[in-house]
Amino acid sequence: MTGEPWDASYHDGPAPWDFGGAQPAVMRLAAEGAFTGSVLDAGCGSGENALHIASLGASVVGVDVAETALALARQKAVDRRIKADFTTADALHLDRLRRTFDTVLDCGLFHSFDADERPPYVAGLASVTKPDGTLYVLCFSSEGPDTGPHPVTREDLTAAFNPNTGWHIATLENTKLETRYHNNGAPAWLATINRT
Template identity: 40%
Template sequence: MNNSISGEHFEQTYREGNPPWVIGAPQPAVVELERQGWIGGSVLDPGCGEGEHTILLTELGYDVLGVDGSRTAVVRARDNAAERGVAARFEVADAFDLGTEPRFDTVVDSALLHVFGEVERRAYTRSLHAVCAPGAVVHVLALSDAEDAGGPRLSAEQVRDSFGAGWLVESLRPEVYRGVANEEYAARLGVSPNEQVDTAAWLARVRRI
């Protein structure tokens, strides 16, 4: 696999402190998707991190499973859910081997796809295809190359090319992703370190066919 961030990197980042993608709340784009009625049925939250989206959707009555390759992230997610009094479900799982049972109707991928290299992105979407029911919808919020804010970023073409046979890209539009500015990025923007900022992203809607 190529040009990706390793699972060990994420595990270490969670162990060392708060990662820049942890904002203590769901991404506004995901909140809006739910408000618009784009989430339904059985939901998978891959790369769930500390569980913000799984907890939100569970609170709203959805059947949701949050999975992450980082054990530390999953422990934190479970703790966060317990603090909120929400019976959210979390599991440690390999994004490239999610199973073979087509059991999910909606997938909410918030900032996972873009951390993979080209070959890995295709392996990941094949894994998603195996666990998505026919007609299922995958929502992808991925950092966009329209803005240089550090970290891995994708072009619109790379997002589209991540989905091969068995997928239909129905929509791909600009969005924003909210994160925490590190010192370098904060200096570039003229904001305080650790301040929350919005950066360019793509929001894709892809249907499993």
């Protein structure tokens, strides 16, 4: 998808996934010291997760195709006096960043891609993740009531992230993904995936 539909999500107020803070699951990971070294937030939106991680001292780059979201993220960084970089990038062409990261976060992006888009996206993630680096994927799950749009099965994740694509899923746990339309969060997967 081009940036235009994503950008339009921010034109009339917050996007459906932009509930006004960092995802609790991401905050828990950060509190556990999960985000080490250089960090990439792929599909950073208006920057809440990236800014939370950066506020703890990490070097963070957030990328998105939505220019309006990036402008919001940059302004938040200024207002909160947090150092983080936000730049335009197409998640299906992450190799164009021409750099690698120790830790990568995908919060709410993987589930937005269809079956044909997932392989190039996963390959792009591999191109920007250092060997032995860690990828965290937080996405809507197909398991449970009141699922979010485009829910992902366990099999979807294991098919995408496996040794043939340069990955090993270390852990896969049930959690919640907060949105503006789910009172108690939508069922979600939190996958910890190692770059092989």
